[in-house]
Every structure is written in structure tokens, then in C-alpha cells.
Amino acid sequence: GQQLNQSPQSMFIQEGEDVSMNCTSSSIFNTWLWYKQDPGEGPVLLIALYKAGELTSNGRLTAQFGITRKDSFLNISASIPSDVGIYFCAGPWAGTALIFGKGTTLSVSS
């Protein structure tokens, strides 16, 4: 079935560094969503992208909707310890259901 491929699978960075992660698909998506999940919690929506080429920011987070509509990127600038968690990309599939990637686990050392 359809899969979203996220990379890298995990990242270990120093506080203050910038982070980049991406998500690719073999199919076209009309919407890309980025979620963050903390341990023991459900995913929380960070950014939603609705148009190819769109660049959207939310504080230190910036996400882009790839022009091919088959990929998306998330950047985090000047990372802080509370950025630790698992970042998921997701897109609507077969109606209202969302399909998720397997996530990128971010670790930040101070």
C-alpha cells in the first residue's frame, strides 16, 4: 500500500543546531501535515501545507510543500531541549483518513 518515507530515521544534535528532515511519497498529495509526538502523548499538529511550493513557518519551525507534490520538508532552527520527540509527516489518503510516515526521532543534547 501507500507509504510515506521519512528520513533520517533518527537525529542526535547539539542544542542550538538547525535540523532538517524530509518525507517522500510515490504518490501525489494535496495536503502535507507535520506532527510532533512526545512520549506518552498523542501527535500534535505543528504545520499544515495545502499548496505545492508553499513555505509555512510556525515559530522556529518551517515546512515546505515540494513542487512535485510528492515530498515535504521540515526545518527546525536553533534547536532547544524541548524539541526532543518524534516528528511525523502525514497526508490525507482515501478520504479523511491520514497516512503517516514512520517518524524521525530527534534527540537534543545541551
Place this chain on the structure above:
Amino acid sequence: GAGVSQSPRYKVAKRGQDVALRCDPISGHVSLFWYQQALGQGPEFLTYFQNEAQLDKSGLPSDRFFAERPEGSVSTLKIQRTQQEDSAVYLCASSLQGAVGYTFGSGTRLTVV
């Protein structure tokens, strides 16, 4: 309520036991979703309700899984004759009708022993 509330937070079941997981969506949210998240994986869609109508149950892995939302508010996910492979976090989410980025609850972690 302010957020999506799920109970219990943790459930340990013996293999073969039936379990019921509860979800209280955000007040006024028409759409309600159930997802299953295995360890180290992203959430996977199980089923979707619009008000009390179950419009999509294509993600339910077997006929041992059953979900209901009889009054269009609280929903229950029931798993009969639990198996070890059912061990996962079960996430509920709700949204206004047509909204794509919905709000998740904290989940119920089910462990089948």
C-alpha cells in the same frame, strides 16, 4: 472538554480477554477517528465516524475489532478475544467536519500478555 480524552491510559489484558477503550472527543467535533500505533511506527488508521455514522471501517484489522459512537459523541473501541499482536497504543482523534489536521488524545496503551 478542552481536549480529546481517552480512558484507560493503560490496559493489560490476558490473551483471549475482551477490552473496551473509551474516547471523549472535543465538544462539537463531528468527526472522530481511531488509530493504532505499534511500537516504533506511525499511527495507522482504523475507523472514522461522522456523528454517529461509521463511514469508514476499512482499517479495522479483523472482525474482532468493533467501534461504535451511538449518540455522536463518546466512542468506544472494542477488541474481542485479544491477541498479542493487538498490543499497541490506540489513539482517538476528533475534528470539525472536513478539517484535515485533527486533534489527538493521549492514547490507551494496550498490552496483551
